[in-house]
Amino acid sequence: MADTILVIVEQREGKLNRVSWETIAAGQAIAAQTGYTLEAAVVGSGVAAIAGEVAAKKLAKVYDVESAKLEPYTPDAFAHALKGFLEKHPAKLVLMPHTYQVRDFVPKLATALQTTAISDAIGYRYEGGKLLFTRQMFQGKFAADVSFAGSGPCFVTFQNGSFRADKVEAGAAAAPIETVSVDVPDGVVRNKPQEVFKEAKQAVDLTQAEIIVSVGRGIKEQKNIELAKQLADALGGELAASRPICDNGWLPMDRQIGSSGQTVAPKLYLALGISGAIQHIVGMKGARSIVAINKDSEAPIFEIADIAVVGNLFDIVPALIEEVKKAKA
Amino acid sequence: MKILVCMKQVPQKDAPLKLNEAGTWIREDVSYEVNEPDAFALEEALRQKEKHTGEVVVVTAGPARALQVLREALAKGADRAIHLEGDAFVGLDAHNTARAIAAAIKDEKFDLIFTGLQSDDYGYAQTGVILAEILGLPHATIIMQIEKTDAGIRVKRELEAGFFQFVDMPLPAVLTIQSGINKLRYATLIGIKQAKNKPLRKVTLAEVQLAMGTNLQKIEKLYVPQKSKNTEFLEGPPAEVAKKLVEKLKNELRVI
Numbered sequence: 001m002a003d004t005i006l007v008i009v010e011q012r013e014g015k016l017n018r019v020s021w022e023t024i025a026a027g028q029a030i031a032a033q034t035g036y037t038l039e040a041a042v043v044g045s046g047v048a049a050i051a052g053e054v055a056a057k058k059l060a061k062v063y064d065v066e067s068a069k070l071e072p073y074t075p076d077a078f079a080h081a082l083k084g085f086l087e088k089h090p091a092k093l094v095l096m097p098h099t100y101q102v103r104d105f106v107p108k109l110a111t112a113l114q115t116t117a118i119s120d121a122i123g124y125r126y127e128g129g130k131l132l133f134t135r136q137m138f139q140g141k142f143a144a145d146v147s148f149a150g151s152g153p154c155f156v157t158f159q160n161g162s163f164r165a166d167k168v169e170a171g172a173a174a175a176p177i178e179t180v181s182v183d184v185p186d187g188v189v190r191n192k193p194q195e196v197f198k199e200a201k202q203a204v205d206l207t208q209a210e211i212i213v214s215v216g217r218g219i220k221e222q223k224n225i226e227l228a229k230q231l232a233d234a235l236g237g238e239l240a241a242s243r244p245i246c247d248n249g250w251l252p253m254d255r256q257i258g259s260s261g262q263t264v265a266p267k268l269y270l271a272l273g274i275s276g277a278i279q280h281i282v283g284m285k286g287a288r289s290i291v292a293i294n295k296d297s298e299a300p301i302f303e304i305a306d307i308a309v310v311g312n313l314f315d316i317v318p319a320l321i322e323e324v325k326k327a328k329a
Numbered sequence: 330m331k332i333l334v335c336m337k338q339v340p341q342k343d344a345p346l347k348l349n350e351a352g353t354w355i356r357e358d359v360s361y362e363v364n365e366p367d368a369f370a371l372e373e374a375l376r377q378k379e380k381h382t383g384e385v386v387v388v389t390a391g392p393a394r395a396l397q398v399l400r401e402a403l404a405k406g407a408d409r410a411i412h413l414e415g416d417a418f419v420g421l422d423a424h425n426t427a428r429a430i431a432a433a434i435k436d437e438k439f440d441l442i443f444t445g446l447q448s449d450d451y452g453y454a455q456t457g458v459i460l461a462e463i464l465g466l467p468h469a470t471i472i473m474q475i476e477k478t479d480a481g482i483r484v485k486r487e488l489e490a491g492f493f494q495f496v497d498m499p500l501p502a503v504l505t506i507q508s509g510i511n512k513l514r515y516a517t518l519i520g521i522k523q524a525k526n527k528p529l530r531k532v533t534l535a536e537v538q539l540a541m542g543t544n545l546q547k548i549e550k551l552y553v554p555q556k557s558k559n560t561e562f563l564e565g566p567p568a569e570v571a572k573k574l575v576e577k578l579k580n581e582l583r584v585i
Contacts, residue, residue: 142552147549268582
């Protein structure tokens with residue numbers, strides 16, 4: 001049997017998570033280089049429509065893995081269902097997007113199958129018949145090429161934005177769909193999840209802002225937020241922050257950028273004292289221009305900045321506010 | 330409630346890191362601190378104990394230097410500590426770290442086990458969930474609130490993009506804790522003094538090695554990431570830098 005790559009797409013409450021297209025693009029790229037067969041699976045209850053949507057892409061086969069117990073999502077049901085499925089349909093590689101849901105069940109699933117998950121990868125290399133996956137380490141300060149040393153399957157989860165969803169190739173004809181009913185016995189699922197909800201109506205929609213001035217730990221004290229606010233006002237932009245600032249209550253949670261906050265793509269993202277932890281970067285790397293001011297010349301934010309200023313923001317920002325005002329006058 | 334908190338020592342956030350000669354790991358001569366989400370996990374355990382009485386036990390796996398993390402935890406109010414001590418614990422994958430911890434606590438019964446949601450060094454975000462699977466316990470990840478109920482606990486999970494979800498679950502259970510779940514306390518002077526007399530159990534690699542296997546993933550090479558962008562660095566005194574930057578914002582980026 002040829003080696004198989006299985007992409008498990010993500011659905012939540014019956015809707016395909018669009019980040020799954022990136023994972024299919026990754027699978028197609030790896031399949032093209034290795035010659036492995038590429039298949040996909042959707043897991044849930046009554047998700048045949050999603051299987052149909054996925055089957056339009058260049059894939060050898062799509063599985064619709066079904067059980068009433070898979071809705072709502074629980075890690076117990078997903079791990080149980082997929083363990084059974086993968087024991088019957090062995091794959092060499094299992095690819096998924098690195099979402100909060102995947103983070104919740106994949107380590108459990110991999111452990112149950114006595115294998116491992118290479119998590120939050122940002123790319124891959126195929127060298128001398130060996131696949132290496134690239135991960136960020138030490139909050140993005142270093143990258144590591146990681147190899148799989150087990151007997152399989154090897155799970156890999158890809159960070160949001162690592163592959164381009166618009167590169168997914170359509171199939172010449174629709175891929176065949178096989179419906180697989182899985183049995184999740186009573187007692188397997190121990191958690192009882194309640195409805196998903198949003199804390200409060202988002203007061204600020206940062207996704208629409210053209211200019212965002214964002215502050216991180218480098219702002220040091222709550223009273224210094226005012227300085228960033230003045231710069232945002234001078235530029236006619238919105239004020240935002242990295243997670244620690246909102247955790248401290250220095251700015252409301254609805255101004256948080258990153259994996260647990262908003263994902264933005266403004267014309268200008270001006271990062272003040274933000275080191276650029278991965279969880280922040282995923283929320284703003286789509287910005288058209290990134291300007292970073294940070295005292296640490298090795299801060300990961302500079303890896304993705306278009307314009308970088310290494311220096312003390314408390315010296316530079318006041319001067320910057322004056323210059324912006326002059327330019328606008 | 331008897332609560333175990335798994336904690337890890339990681340390089341300080343703004344410590345300048347250098348690669349070792351082989352390019353397989355960092356040079357260890359840097360400053361270390363407690364992994365941030367683990368500090369929140371400890372704080373949450375202390376708060377739960379204050380509410381419901383019980384015991385807070387902290388565990389870490391790492392070389393002698395990692396003892397500092399346990400000392401600080403004891404000073405803040407943890408009751409006792411377990412140190413899986415040895416250089417070998419640094420290079421473990423998440424699977425083996427979880428196996429080592431599970432073996433070290435095999436004679437204990439905890440109601441709750443907390444880990445931070447991920448570490449600032451490897452960033453696997455897996456050890457807690459793997460530990461739950463090894464111990465046969467239910468788990469929930471990225472937790473922002475924990476309340477005791479008649480049947481167990483109700484936790485608040487953080488989902489993406491500002492969404493949340495409450496989950497009811499039985500005890501015992503494993504939870505991975507998100508940063509910001511609470512406000513951290515400082516150790517008091519009296520706490521620091523008392524910490525010296527609190528029980529500390531050392532566990533050697535030999536004691537847990539039977540439960541472990543080979544690492545299933547291997548770091549072939551660690552390196553400074555290649556830049557995907559041509560970053561332009563502006564230099565000079567603040568006034569000059571500000572002037573250059575505004576020119577660019579106006580003429581090149583056209584946002585002014």
